[in-house]
Amino acid sequence: MKKVKIGGVPEHFNLAWYLTIKNGEYKAEDINLRWQDYPDGTGAMCKGLRDGDIDMAVILTEGIVKDIIAGNPSKIVQTFVQSPLIWGVHVANDSTFKVVEDLKGTKAAISRYGSGSHLMAYINAENHQWNLDKDLNFEIINNLEGAVEGLTEGKAEYFLWEKFMTKPIVDKGVFRRISDCPTPWPCFVVAAREDFIENNSEELKTILDIINNTTADFKAIPSIDKTIANRYNLQLEDVQDWLNLTEWSQELIDEQTLNEIQEQLHKLGVISKTVGYETLTHSL
Known part of the structure; x- marks a missing residue:
């Protein structure tokens, strides 16, 4: 069984990962997907990818764009949440x-x-x-x-x-x-280390297929609002507001959006240069 390590913030956005792991959906495909909570957020996940502590991350778009340009050996392989944070x-x-x-x-x-x-x-x-x-x-x-x-x-x-x-x-x-x-752009993407993509492209595609099947119908899961409220100690009406505002994605972020993100970050002095689409992304 192939062991894969993925990181993300312990927040409601990532409940779909918890559900699919709990249901044994990855193990059914001979993949042992291990989730690592990163309460410290994007900077800590970028370090985790760089150090090889994790193979994949569900990470803020602007954070991973900045860190890839700064030398993180990873690529964006999909948008995870399309709506703004x-x-x-x-x-x-x-x-x-x-x-x-x-x-x-x-x-x-x-x-x-x-x-x-x-x-x-x-x-x-x-x-x-x-x-x-x-x-x-x-x-x-x-x-x-x-x-x-x-x-x-x-x-x-x-x-x-x-x-x-x-x-x-x-x-x-x-x-x-x-x-x-x-955020003036899609908020979360899935990123993976380049060496992991190169050596495990089939497993990566399987992982994304499984999570996409869940996020495509996430809002239709029975009592999902109550589940989120209980698990993350949130008020039910706040969760319902959040669900109304949130849209998941099953596609790779497009070139125009990444160019706009880079232009904004460059204008702010957050990144020193802009790079090509292929430097930031990998299409499976």
């Missing part, structure tokens, strides 16, 4: 900040450099015409727990994270969400 701009509940403009020049909490929370801080700053050199400052907090501590203790002033996963923290009165900042 809606990031909430969060502050400590008792802070004096009321609107995003109040945050100009203050410190953003980020999980690590190159992470989604780091890159989206740039997008947020660009949306509000800030000076990217003067008005952006960062404090590394590793993960969501670190962000709670960082904002509460005043180590940083604001934090961007997926708004539905942070909703329970907002509901508890720890964070206050003052704005939303959607």
